[in-house]
Amino acid sequence: MKWLALTFALAAPTHAGLRFGCSTLSIQRLDPVVEPGNAPSAHLHQIVGGNAFKANMTGDVGEQGTCTTCTFSEDFSNYWTAVLYYKHPTNGSYKRVPIYPNAQLSGTGIQGGMTIYYTQVDFNTNGKDKITSFKPGFRMTVGSPATNTLDGGKAHKGLRYTCLQTILTRGAETPDFPTKACPAGIMAIHHFPACWDGKNLDSPDHQSHMYDTTKGGFQPAAPCPASHPVRMPQVAYETMWNTTAFNSLPWPKDGTQPFVWSFEDSKGYGTHGDYLFGWKGDSLQKAMDSTCMFQGCENGKPLKSQNVAAMNKCTIKNTIEEDTEGWLTALPGRAM
Ligand SMILES: *[C@@H]1O[C@H](CO)[C@@H](O)[C@H](O)[C@H]1NC(C)=O
Ligand SMILES: *[C@@H]1O[C@H](CO)[C@@H](O)[C@H](O)[C@H]1NC(C)=O
């Protein structure tokens, strides 16, 4: 409890909010949080972030990475979700949906990837609470591939989809895949829980050490409960799936839509995300204690940042040899 007391002693108004791009690090079947050491893991992921990523990761990841696909060059964390495929309604073949970067980010030419947020309460301000950084070794997941009902999907308030009318559309979120063709693609949104039990870096289900008070849509979250009293950064991912090339291909005739997650979920209820902390030293805490917002946190104010060329240059060798691109007769790892 010693550090909790320290936290309260240092409590001061803070307003920092991070929003930044990360290009794709890898698309492969690995999941060091849910299936450590399993190579391959059950289903395909898109992973962004630091190059220390591998099937099993332990210890202080912030000290292990040598490059990152993210804007902030001291962020060796890894962020991943499942991957979206189009399923041909008559011949059953699958093709991976490409990803494009958020048009609101600084720098152009980011390859695929995700937008990552670390905020306190909402999009415009970060409130006045002390935000405590995650510790080395911290990891968590949100959502579950086992969720297979609409009510189950709705219960995860931070997990939503937006049918993009243009690349700048925001709002109008649904708990399941849009059922109509979306002119600019589908944005998948993952808000993680932000209340920590103050003790455990992980838990057997990778969730019970955290508590979710998220209301979704970057609305102010409810206070943390006594069981999970420590307010951590509100982490969120946005991934822009460019489904437009598939809008002119055949769609199912029964009114359903043709996109499936890589774990064969055609409704989208099972959407989930994984987070593995890896900021170097006290860099994330420094940012959370500052008053910077978004691009204003770059160039040493207070975070070290890098340009898009450096982000895109950071790669890892794929350790799982299998086809994930082109027309596939089965989803990776799900051969019939
Ligand atoms: C991680 O995986 C590699 C490759 O499978 C293995 O050699 C190593 O022993 C594993 N390390 C841990 C800590 O499980
Ligand atoms: C299914 O249709 C697509 C698009 O026409 C085609 O490229 C693919 O090869 C077909 N798959 C099979 C197994 O015939």
Ligand SMILES: *[C@@H]1O[C@H](CO)[C@@H](O)[C@H](O)[C@H]1NC(C)=O
């Ligand atoms: C989405 O894909 C379409 C069709 O392949 C392409 O013309 C368009 O440029 C892509 N959009 C973005 C924002 O990358």
